[in-house]
Amino acid sequence: MTRYMVTIAVAAILFVPPVIAFPSLSCNPWSFAGALPSEATIETVTAVPEGGSFGGGADDVAYPVNPTGLPALCAVIVKVQSSANSSYRFGLFLPTAWNGKFLTIGNGGFSGGINWLDMGPGPHYGMATVSTDMGHNSTAEITAWALDNPEARTDWGWRATHGSVILGKQLTQAYYGGTNITYSFYNGCSTGGRQGLRELQEFPDSFDGALIGAPAWWTTHLNSYLTQLGIYNLPVTDPKHISTAHMAVIADEVVRQCDGVDGLIDGIVSSPELCAFSFTPLLCNDTTDTQTTNPDSCLNPAQVQTAKNVYSDVYSPNGTFLYNGLTLSSEDQWFILLGGPQPSPFGLGYDRDFLYNNQAWNWTDFNLSRTIALAETTHPYGATAAHFDISAFKQRGAKLLLYHGLADGLVPTRGSEYYYNETIAAFNVSRAAVADFFRMFLVPGMQHCWSTPVGAPWNIGGSFQAGVMGPGYWSVPGFEGSKRHDALLALVDWVERGEAVESIVATAWRSPLNASSGVLRQRPLCAWPAKAVWDGFGDEDEAASWRCAG
Numbered sequence: 336m337t338r339y340m341v342t343i344a345v346a347a348i349l350f351v352p353p354v355i356a357f358p359s360l361s362c363n364p365w366s367f368a369g370a371l372p373s374e375a376t377i378e379t380v381t382a383v384p385e386g387g388s389f390g391g392g393a394d395d396v397a398y399p400v401n402p403t404g405l406p407a408l409c410a411v412i413v414k415v416q417s418s419a420n421s422s423y424r425f426g427l428f429l430p431t432a433w434n435g436k437f438l439t440i441g442n443g444g445f446s447g448g449i450n451w452l453d454m455g456p457g458p459h460y461g462m463a464t465v466s467t468d469m470g471h472n473s474t475a476e477i478t479a480w481a482l483d484n485p486e487a488r489t490d491w492g493w494r495a496t497h498g499s500v501i502l503g504k505q506l507t508q509a510y511y512g513g514t515n516i517t518y519s520f521y522n523g524c525s526t527g528g529r530q531g532l533r534e535l536q537e538f539p540d541s542f543d544g545a546l547i548g549a550p551a552w553w554t555t556h557l558n559s560y561l562t563q564l565g566i567y568n569l570p571v572t573d574p575k576h577i578s579t580a581h582m583a584v585i586a587d588e589v590v591r592q593c594d595g596v597d598g599l600i601d602g603i604v605s606s607p608e609l610c611a612f613s614f615t616p617l618l619c620n621d622t623t624d625t626q627t628t629n630p631d632s633c634l635n636p637a638q639v640q641t642a643k644n645v646y647s648d649v650y651s652p653n654g655t656f657l658y659n660g661l662t663l664s665s666e667d668q669w670f671i672l673l674g675g676p677q678p679s680p681f682g683l684g685y686d687r688d689f690l691y692n693n694q695a696w697n698w699t700d701f702n703l704s705r706t707i708a709l710a711e712t713t714h715p716y717g718a719t720a721a722h723f724d725i726s727a728f729k730q731r732g733a734k735l736l737l738y739h740g741l742a743d744g745l746v747p748t749r750g751s752e753y754y755y756n757e758t759i760a761a762f763n764v765s766r767a768a769v770a771d772f773f774r775m776f777l778v779p780g781m782q783h784c785w786s787t788p789v790g791a792p793w794n795i796g797g798s799f800q801a802g803v804m805g806p807g808y809w810s811v812p813g814f815e816g817s818k819r820h821d822a823l824l825a826l827v828d829w830v831e832r833g834e835a836v837e838s839i840v841a842t843a844w845r846s847p848l849n850a851s852s853g854v855l856r857q858r859p860l861c862a863w864p865a866k867a868v869w870d871g872f873g874d875e876d877e878a879a880s881w882r883c884a885g
């Protein structure tokens with residue numbers, strides 16, 4: 336008898352009808368009949384149960400980790416013929432509990448793969464979510480696919496992103512019975528930042544709000560500049576060459592000199608632009624003693640010049656601005672661009688396979704201004720996102736929220752500031768007027784897109800940020816769904832309710848990528864040029880002890 340009653344009780348709990356807006360959803364190919372043009376074909380349609388997992392696994396070499404713990408959803412893969420001899424694919428998550436919104440997710444580097452891992456958060460927010468493979472199949476640092484292949488470059492440049500947005504929206508509206516999407520958003524970092532800016536500049540109807548991280552926006556300038564950064568430190572046999580040990584020595588000296596400039600000694604350089612850095616303490620003084628016994632502990636004058644080059648903005652001989660140097664506090668990531676026997680694939684691969692289209696191209700002949708002049712002339716494949724006048728986007732009431740780590744050693748942080756300045760110039764208005772539709776948040780101590788070497792709060796629910804913590808996470812782990820902590824939700828609020836984003840509380844864990852290790856500290860990020868200021872008495876690790884000022 337008792338056992339019988341328990342069974343009834345459990346059954347009663349199990350059969351509480353779920354609150355589903357679309358009870359007649361049917362996750363099969365016929366639901367999408369007629370929703371796609373003839374160049375697009377559906378590869379697979381898969382029903383994923385509550386708590387399930389979906390993705391490309393090892394076949395998706397760029398994004399082999401599948402998200403787990405998903406809400407119930409319908410996963411669709413589509414292949415689109417983009418020209419006579421090119422195609423791209425995209426993936427779409429259609430959650431059973433849909434909130435009417437649509438989210439596009441970006442890629443990174445030269446990745447050719449559907450970014451399933453970073454699509455995972457989308458359905459948790461209730462959003463239909465799309466991501467494209469950009470028209471090729473490779474990891475982030477491979478460019479061989481671009482050689483002799485202008486159509487594939489065009490897919491990477493913009494066509495795969497735009498097509499996926501358009502077709503993803505069509506499939507979404509078909510699946511939910513012709514219901515219109517209410518709002519569309521974007522979340523991408525690095526190349527993903529470029530993709531989002533490129534899309535909203537040229538196709539202002541695509542998004543109502545875009546969250547753009549560390550954008551690699553100026554392809555014609557940036558990628559060749561990355562080659563230049565590598566060459567500053569080459570060849571490795573040159574006395575000017577700095578080792579990774581030297582980079583750590585420089586990083587420590589930057590903290591020593593620049594940490595306190597922001598008013599608080601906490602190991603985090605929050606105002607690198609205010610630090611009048613002296614290179615003198617880095618110099619070896621006794622070449623017969625210090626430099627021979629421990630050459631990695633100090634720098635010779637040529638090595639100091641290498642470091643100065645890395646921080647310096649570059650101009651062509653005719654005075655044209657080419658790109659901004661890396662920022663003080665970025666040194667922990669210098670190994671990516673400066674650590675190899677040749678320039679990094681992000682620069683070298685681009686110059687060789689996109690720009691010169693010559694497998695035998697030799698970086699030893701490199702000339703930055705000549706290379707950029709060629710890129711400007713050929714404007715390879717429309718990748719650059721440098722149309723600063725986004726009036727049409729603004730006039731729709733759409734909002735742009737950009738963030739960039741101040742310790743980014745891959746895409747120079749000041750390049751985002753330059754982008755912001757150029758937007759102000761293009762609109763010919765005050766900074767305050769631009770802030771009505773475009774705000775920027777610099778993240779002290781954050782590296783490229785995520786993480787920190789100095790315990791700085793960094794996670795704001797940006798692209799890649801949940802995924803790097805584990806395949807089951809979404810939003811900011813432990814603060815899921817909070818618009819104070821999650822920049823995407825803050826953006827949603829700005830777009831839908833007109834609440835402009837003044838600050839976002841960033842989170843750091845004791846072990847940077849381990850949410851179980853416990854929160855180390857939280858601090859607000861402020862809309863540039865405002866900065867977070869400590870109140871002088873509260874717990875420095877509590878967001879409530881800080882306010883935005885300036």
Ligand SMILES: *[C@@H]1O[C@H](CO)[C@@H](O)[C@H](O)[C@H]1NC(C)=O
Pocket residue numbers: 391393394395396472473
């Ligand atoms: C991508 O290429 C790899 C080989 O490099 C292959 O194993 C994989 O199946 C390919 N993935 C797709 C989605 O075609």
Ligand SMILES: *[C@@H]1O[C@H](CO)[C@@H](O)[C@H](O)[C@H]1NC(C)=O
Pocket residue numbers: 419420483484485486
């Ligand atoms: C793609 O097709 C175009 C037009 O037919 C042709 O000019 C081009 O060489 C082809 N590219 C490749 C990589 O096959």
Ligand SMILES: *[C@@H]1O[C@H](CO)[C@@H](O)[C@H](O)[C@H]1NC(C)=O
Pocket residue numbers: 513514515
């Ligand atoms: C969807 O939007 C279009 C264009 O604004 C409109 O014509 C149509 O009636 C809407 N459909 C529904 C179901 O609301």
Ligand SMILES: *[C@@H]1O[C@H](CO)[C@@H](O)[C@H](O)[C@H]1NC(C)=O
Pocket residue numbers: 615616617618619620632633
């Ligand atoms: C070398 O001398 C300068 C100037 O006296 C000093 O600042 C610096 O710390 C010395 N360098 C080393 C590695 O001791």
Ligand SMILES: *[C@@H]1O[C@H](CO)[C@@H](O)[C@H](O)[C@H]1NC(C)=O
Pocket residue numbers: 695697698699
């Ligand atoms: C590039 O040129 C240098 C000499 O300028 C030569 O030593 C090197 O082998 C060349 N590299 C390639 C890949 O051709």
Ligand SMILES: *[C@@H]1O[C@H](CO)[C@@H](O)[C@H](O)[C@H]1NC(C)=O
Pocket residue numbers: 651652653654655703704705707708709711
């Ligand atoms: C100046 O240099 C840049 C970069 O090399 C080039 O793109 C531009 O065409 C040059 N301008 C003139 C007027 O020569």
Ligand SMILES: *[C@@H]1O[C@H](CO)[C@@H](O)[C@H](O)[C@H]1NC(C)=O
Pocket residue numbers: 652702703704705708
């Ligand atoms: C690079 O090319 C420019 C012309 O674009 C030239 O003025 C400059 O002298 C060259 N630099 C070097 C180091 O050869």
Ligand SMILES: *[C@@H]1O[C@H](CO)[C@@H](O)[C@H](O)[C@H]1NC(C)=O
Pocket residue numbers: 659749750752753756
């Ligand atoms: C942006 O503009 C401000 C104000 O004019 C200036 O101080 C800053 O140096 C500019 N930043 C860049 C990267 O050009």
Ligand SMILES: *[C@@H]1O[C@H](CO)[C@@H](O)[C@H](O)[C@H]1NC(C)=O
Pocket residue numbers: 763
């Ligand atoms: C910007 O606006 C000011 C005053 O409104 C005007 O004097 C100036 O010519 C404008 N500049 C440009 C580049 O349009």
Ligand SMILES: *[C@@H]1O[C@H](CO)[C@@H](O)[C@H](O)[C@H]1NC(C)=O
Pocket residue numbers: 846849850851852853
């Ligand atoms: C994460 O931190 C927790 C708590 O300190 C620890 O038990 C766990 O082993 C850590 N996980 C990893 C992957 O390091």
